[in-house]
Amino acid sequence: MSTVSDSAAAAAAASRELAVTDLSLVVLVGASGSGKSSFARRHFKPTEVISSDFCRGLVSDDENDQGASRDAFDVLHYIAGKRLAAGRLTVVDATNVQQESRKQLVQLARQHDVLPIAIVLDVPEEVCAQRNAARADRADMPRRVVQRHTRELRRSLKHLEREGFRKVHVLRGVDEVENAVIRLEKRYNDLSHLTGPFDIIGDIHGCRSELDTLLGKLGYVDGAHPEGRTAVFVGDLVDRGPDSPGVLRRVMSMVKSGNALCVPGNHENKFGRHLKGRNVQHTHGLAETIAQMDAESEEFRAEVREFIDGLVSHYVLDEGKLVVCHAGLPEKYHGRTSGRVRSHALYGDTTGETDEFGLPVRYPWAEEYRGRAAVVYGHTPVPNATWLNNTICLDTGVVFGGKMTALRWPERELVDVPAEQVWYEPAKPLATEAPGGHEGRPLDLADVYGRRSVETRTVGRVTVREENAAAALEVMSRFAVDPRLLPYLPPTMAPTATSRVDGYLEHPAEAFAQYAADGVERVVCEEKHMGSRAVALVCRDEEAARERFGVEGVTGSLCTRTGRPFFDDHAVTEEVLRRVRAAVSEAGLWAELDTNWLLLDAELLPWSLKAGGLLRSQYAAVGAAAGAVFPGALAALEAASARGVDTGDLLERQRERAADAEAFTQAYRRYCWSTEGLDGVRLAPFQILAVQGRSLAGLGHDEQLAYLDRMVEHDTAGLLQTTRRLYVDTGDPASVQAGVDWWLEMTGRGGEGMVVKPARALARDGKGRLVQPGIKCRGREYLRIIYGPEYTRPDNLERLRSRSLGHKRSLAIREYGLGLEALDRLADGEPLWRVHEAVFAVLALESEPVDPRL
């Protein structure tokens, strides 16, 4: 691996080519005046080079202040560490002639799992001295300093490799230094330029026959795929099974012909050591392999030895989107090169504990994995391959009588073949699930807590403030349903711009005008059901819920807008889900939408069902107080007037206020009715948010409503309620007038109002920005519940008109973007924490300070 330059050969060449790994820590070694800084300037970007002189200047204002060296090197190491952590090539420009200083740099490289590389500038002492003398700032540097440097450098030369440098380039003399050329090399594990498509194959363990069957099923003919796909083996080709040599022969030939890649498993590693003559225990099925190899030729044995020796611990593939290794790999090790990276790739990590079988307990690295690259691995036999946090284990225990599994990439399809028999008895029963898979865990606090930014596809980065996350944490933890059953929370919605029409605070004319201004020509007006917002996750059966959401014994969920269960009683929730499910089945939507679950956005009625507490403590209370006070007050005023006391307009005004209060009571009463169990309960779905593998948030509202109408039609239980709608052309005054009339008619009969939405979902304005996904226009009577019984009195209305909508609109767009993001992540089968991150952010934003009456 390392190259020590041979000075004789080097002198012959006019220009030496120095190989430098593209992610490494390059340590320049040379006396003061040997030309390190100009060498670094010639070959590397200025930002890649950190010089000790520069760091001395940073901490002491004097680049030559030797007294500041200790602090300067602290700074140098700190900067280098940050760069390496970020995966950037880094060059250290310091004399580095002492072993002590180099040792720290080698350690730093190891800490960040990159290769340390030394480039030595061995320039005659006189040259260095002359150069220093020519520089004003170094003119008075004593000659003995350079002498000492040169002496120390000479002494160091032969130790550099032993010190841990994986490449050592020595440039002797001024000419060699001047003429050297740097050649950047990719890391062995970096095959990100290969885009496949791939078929990644899990642990084989000598199961030759199953391997052939699987390759055949994947479409390989004689070790090659007619469509040019590449097989990738995750290792553990050998041991335990009936024909390890046969497996090796097949894999080696596919790798040789360029049809396959292979990473080593721990079993290859141990077998390789055996082949090299090391003393290893013949346990865990190695004895079988050794016995089978006895029949093989010495030549084949040598080939195997060479093959195993040349295996690279892991590969980064497909533009960095895919990482393959045997035992899994945390993100910080991807594409890195060090002993511990190799060790983790081959063996995984352990907690230091042992289980009841005396076997080490594996550290659940995948549970903590938050990387964007998919990690595909094997090593731990599980009954079924399942994704966890964008990682998947393909070892499905074929040798123990399980199956052999392959993953098609980028399709993410699993292909498997069953074991032909139990080839080897397992030491312990296969784990029932991939770690963490069953519990859907773990969600980590770091996924949601504190000030965070959530990247969304439609509205960019959305920031959540710490205090809002804190409130959301409390509600999410104490009151919400299981996060696995909460893939979405509805965004808030802005009302229409404030109306100037006499007697009205809100009026649809403004909503139509706003969409017209945004360039939205066709809008749909949907009746607003005055109930409580509900999100329903409806699975076809318990099996579907278990399979997609990992939950047991339920078929979905029914949540409020803060994620709380609508009903305390599970049985009631299940009954609602059962009725919805029946309607979906009757309407034939499972097959038509190719799904076995649906996520619905809906309104649950009556309002009094959930808001009962608030109704009693606030709305009905106000009505009761008003109802009880006015008769007496009016009678007293009438009596005073009757006996000639001039009460001015007081009596008339109190009569009006009494009428307002009565109207208020009538207003809230319309949204209340008694329910008995589910009798009287209605669910009005207005959008299908998502189905298996797809977000439907982008589906036009006419299509959406068509699906929903069919559901309502096929509901025999009387649960579902239709959403009335009217389409309006915002550019056509007659159509707009029809919309206004429709609203007046509906609200005149006590309706809450309507929501105006662009008929085509996800509409954007002329500048390409997302427009409001909906604007609510609330009825005049309904608004008494919001702005108080007497809000319609002219002086009140005038004051209420000064309301500011900016923050509400911005909040509505941000929450909408987060909701869409949650649905997209759900559709893409992203890990639970990614979906939850977006859902949590919606809840957090709901606690931002915004006028609650909007």
Added chain:
Amino acid sequence: MFLTITTTGTPDRPATDLGFLLHKHPEKAQAFSTSHGRAHVFYPEASAERCTAALLLEVDPVALVRRGKGKGRGGAPDAALAQYVNDRPYAASSLLAVALSAVFKSALNRSCAARPELVDRSLPLRVEVPVLPARGGAALVQKLFGPLGWTVTAEPVALDEQFPEWGDSRYVRLVLEGEAQLAEALRQLYVLLPVLDDTKHYWVAPDEVDKLLRVGEGWLADHPEQRLIVDRYLAGRRSLAREANERLELARLADADDVAVEELDNAVDEDADTEEKPVPLAVQRRDAILAALHASGAHRVLDLGCGQGQLVQALLKDVTFTEVVGVDVSMRALTVASRRLGLERMGERQAARVTLLQGSLAYTDKRLKGYDAAVLSEVIEHVDLERLPAVEYAVFGSARPGAVLVTTPNVEYNVRWETLPAGHTRHGDHRFEWNREEFRAWAHAVAERHGYDVEFTPVGPDDPEVGPPTQMAVFTLRTSNENSNESGNENSTANSTANPKGAKAA
């Protein structure tokens, strides 16, 4: 917003003397500006036999809300602190008391320039308040006015006759009848209206105590409910300030979900300092926990669900515990705990031993790893059963302390609580309460799944029939089995040919 005061008289002592006493002419309707709207005084009847003065306060609901303007962003009034849908314009609240004191100031101060001799005269009075908000209901109204010599009629007002199932509102129609000096009656109303209303005051002034003493002179000192009256009268100030600081985010979430903020922000019971009535049990529980922690040899301890910090406080008093971390999901609880511990004034050395963190056991949390012991005292019963596995994993699977102490109520013991109605849980937020068998089954399964041993300890009197009031499980992490020669994965080696004695046996 409305009340009437009626008196009766005779030709030589005409009822219309009421006008002199109130300093308001019976033949005029007069209006006055007060801080919350216009107050009107008029007389529906005014004869020598019978005279009624009416006070009507027109509260401006918009102004009431907009008073808070500027607090939120965009000048929006902040959630829940002020509602446009407000009973203030209709109910005889503290606002009416303020108006009363402004409009009838001289009467309240026992001054009557025109007829000073009337002040000390006891009159037959009838005070009617058609809508009186009364927290504590008609019974409390009776208790407050009864001892002052009134014949009290207090009838509850129904919430909505169309929905009889909703029951009564918090309002009563109040009629007081009796002989009293007018000033005395007014002073009593001035204090007791807000006491019964018992919501936040809109009229906080620094000299409330002095004012109360002055107005209460002669009747408050001997009142059997004096304590309640004083507490409630002065309580509004404190809670108003606290609400403004602590509960806005939660209040907004409650608002968004159409529920009262108290339904979400209920982690801290302001009325009761400790968890339940017989305080000794809480003390016994703490003692049992301390003993178990000592037995486990723990020094660095997590109090998961630390609430108001009582246990953290006890742990800090014991130098055995070198590091104590209190974790709770409720910011309000943490604020109370911080105040209780005096964190801000604590010396550096002491402060270095204690940390309070907001955290949630519904999530794994790297900050909680590596401790000697964790205490979950009266915590699991606040978690929905279906979310308990996540909590279990966060504690036993992820944080994985050397010892875990779990206490929870023993539901069997509930029959021994005299005050607890059958079938009720001990706390409104308890999602379940287990009997001994259920708790043990759970604990054994947890121990099995995560490699702990578990033992059980009763806390409180161990009743032969129903067991102790509190049950405690002490989990101890099983130490690693060192005899396996396959263990010891040398990950840190930089050698490219890694040690093949790997972790894997599969």
